[in-house]
Structures are given as C-alpha cells and as structure tokens.
Amino acid sequence: MSLSAPTRFGDYGGVFAPETLMAPLEALERAWLAFRGDPAFMSELAALLRDYAGRPTPLTPARRLSAAIGAEVWLKREDLLHTGAHKLNNTLGQALLAKRMGKTKILAETGAGQHGVATATACALLGLECTVYMGAVDAARQRPNLLRMELLGARVIEVEHGQKTLKDAINEAMRAWVADPHESHYLLGSALGPHPFPSIVAEFQQVIGQEARAQILAQAGALPDIAVACVGGGSNAIGLFRGFANDVDVELVGVEAGGEGIAGGRHAARFAGGSPGVLHGAYTYLLQDADGQVRETHSVSAGLDYPAVGPEHAELHDRGRATYPYATDAEALLGFQALAKLEGILPALESAHAVGWVLKEKDKLRRKRVLINVSGRGDKDLDTLRAALGQQNPGGAT
Numbered sequence: 001m002s003l004s005a006p007t008r009f010g011d012y013g014g015v016f017a018p019e020t021l022m023a024p025l026e027a028l029e030r031a032w033l034a035f036r037g038d039p040a041f042m043s044e045l046a047a048l049l050r051d052y053a054g055r056p057t058p059l060t061p062a063r064r065l066s067a068a069i070g071a072e073v074w075l076k077r078e079d080l081l082h083t084g085a086h087k088l089n090n091t092l093g094q095a096l097l098a099k100r101m102g103k104t105k106i107l108a109e110t111g112a113g114q115h116g117v118a119t120a121t122a123c124a125l126l127g128l129e130c131t132v133y134m135g136a137v138d139a140a141r142q143r144p145n146l147l148r149m150e151l152l153g154a155r156v157i158e159v160e161h162g163q164k165t166l167k168d169a170i171n172e173a174m175r176a177w178v179a180d181p182h183e184s185h186y187l188l189g190s191a192l193g194p195h196p197f198p199s200i201v202a203e204f205q206q207v208i209g210q211e212a213r214a215q216i217l218a219q220a221g222a223l224p225d226i227a228v229a230c231v232g233g234g235s236n237a238i239g240l241f242r243g244f245a246n247d248v249d250v251e252l253v254g255v256e257a258g259g260e261g262i263a264g265g266r267h268a269a270r271f272a273g274g275s276p277g278v279l280h281g282a283y284t285y286l287l288q289d290a291d292g293q294v295r296e297t298h299s300v301s302a303g304l305d306y307p308a309v310g311p312e313h314a315e316l317h318d319r320g321r322a323t324y325p326y327a328t329d330a331e332a333l334l335g336f337q338a339l340a341k342l343e344g345i346l347p348a349l350e351s352a353h354a355v356g357w358v359l360k361e362k363d364k365l366r367r368k369r370v371l372i373n374v375s376g377r378g379d380k381d382l383d384t385l386r387a388a389l390g391q392q393n394p395g396g397a398t
C-alpha cells in the first residue's frame, strides 16, 4: 500500500483485507489522491451537488423546539437533499471518481436501501451500470426501496448467506469487486471499511460541516456550542464534525442507537457496549462477544443497525475530541414527534436519535447553541412509525 495518504486514524482503520483486494484498493487510493487535487474534478462535483442534488442545503432555526427546551437549536437540513438524505453526497462523488477511473460498472451494498437508492440515482445520472447487493431479509422488509432501485435502472441481487442483512451484503459486494476489479468500482456507503474508503467517504461528506459552519456564522453570528449527529457507520456525523475540527470550543456529539437499552444487549451502541476489533477491513469499535464473534444488533432505525463504527470516530472517541452517547428507540421516537409537531419536519428515524438525545439532555443544554444534523427525511419510516407509535397514541402530546 502506498503511504501517500495516512491509512489509519491513530490506532484505528488500516487495511485488513485479503491479498486479492489489495490491488483494487491501491488503484482506488491512487485515483482518489489524483482527483481530489484536480480542480476540474472538484468543480464538476461541486456543480452536480449544486445543480442536481440541491446544495447548499438550508440551515433552519428551530424556533418552537428551542422555546420548548430552553436552548437555541439549529437544524442542518440534509433531509432536503435529492433522494432525501446525505448519502447522495458520497454516491455522486464516488460515481464521478469511478467514471474518471474509466470504470463502467458500480457495485454497492445496501441495508435498508437508502444507500442503494442513492447509488442507483448517481449511476443513472452518470450512465454507469449499477448492481446492488441486499440481504434477502432486508429486501423482504424494504420492498419500496427495492422497487425504487429497479425503477432507476439498477439490478438488485438478494444475498442469501449468513443473517441475510447488511453485513452479508457488504461481504458479497466485496467479493464481486475482487472478481471484476478492472471494470467495476465498489461504492461503499459509509465512512468505514478498509483504507481508503473511510477517508474518501468523509471527504465527500465534509461539505455538510463546511456549509453548516459558514451558515451558522452568517445566521446566528457565532459558532455552535455543540454539534450533534447520529452515528451508524458514521458518515453524516464525520461530515458534520470535520467542519468544526479546528474549533476546539465546539463540542462534538455522535449519538448511537441504544435500541431497547444497553443492559439487555439489543442495541447498536458500539462505544457504550462494544470494544476494538476488526470487521470489514478496519480495526475499530464493534459489538462482539467474548470469543470475538460479531454480535447481532438492534435499532428501530435500519440505518443505525450495524455492528461496527467508522474508524475515524474510534480515534475521536479515544482522544476525547468527540463523545458518543446513545438514544434508545423510545427516545428517538420522542425526538421524531418533537420535530414533527414543533417544526413541521418528519425526520428519518436515524436523525431522530440526535434530536432525542438533545431532548434527554435539555437541562444540560440550557441556553446553549445546538446544531443538529437532520441526516434524512422520514417518509421511508412510515410503516415502522405506525407499528411503533400505534400503541402509544401517535396523536398524543410530545
């Protein structure tokens, strides 16, 4: 592996990959290092983000939520990006990179289908052939996204191995890449996996934090005291955090999925309930049992339901630059209801974890300026919401 880019974040990250993956990873790193410094590439990407995806996304003052909790809350609106979440920032970037590398085929994994839809969208726009690997269990419970991908021209392959969910889909997509490294690019959906993926994805997502920083300075006249984002693999959070990397007084908070609580083990809180180990090519915090077997995870939001976290977050955690508390399913649902009824925004259940944590900690956040990244919109979660809120009086007070 060429050492022109750092392959690790402190002790974390690296390239824990089979020999057959090394050549395509090296080629990808070379191409990325060339194009990230190429003004023509960067301006083409900036034009796509502006004219097609809808950047910059707004920064919204959450006036009624602020009044309700006694803090000054601002919302970064990635829910308003085309396809309804931040994922398109990364898929447009990587698809453009693949095209410049002369690739004609894109391979991707998807869990709930959001990354699959964002990938299929970028491929349709740029004229690339798209194959998405999806666990059979996920495909069965996410039919609308499967249909969206197919309507966008993608081929969806259902993975019948293992638990038939995201982890198995990643393995299968990597296998397909190794089998066809010259024609295909593996478009990984979060800031995880072996180097150079965590760095590439973070760079394509850092536009969130860069915009938010400039917007809050212009609109509030000051930096936030705290910047909060939910953490699945970690791409929307690292995108936000990188904008404030040098602002040491801005507290960075990544909210994990506490599921049904930490004690019972049904959660996806890698920092609260996990320990360092290797999964999908990187050394990072993950949920594993005493024998090093990766544990099953649970969250009401599919996008946070993954056993490992991106390695850059592991380093920020150990260094103390960012903290990683969690919000439970129930707390996320309260966050969802608050944003819906006080601000007229239906957030993704993933994003609702960040809001739920702010509600939970409102006494500590009194009078503080709080920036929340609304990573996506909640239309995709209607069935889950109906099931989860059905018994809980969905029209009731928040």
Ligand SMILES: *Cc1c(COP(=O)(O)O)cnc(C)c1O
Pocket (backbone or CB within 6 Å): 085, 086, 087, 114, 115, 189, 190, 191, 230, 231, 232, 233, 234, 235, 236, 237, 303, 304, 348, 350, 351, 375, 376, 377
């Ligand atoms: C996929 C997804 C997430 C989780 O992924 P990260 O890489 O942690 O950002 C969060 N929010 C939404 C809306 C998503 O679609």
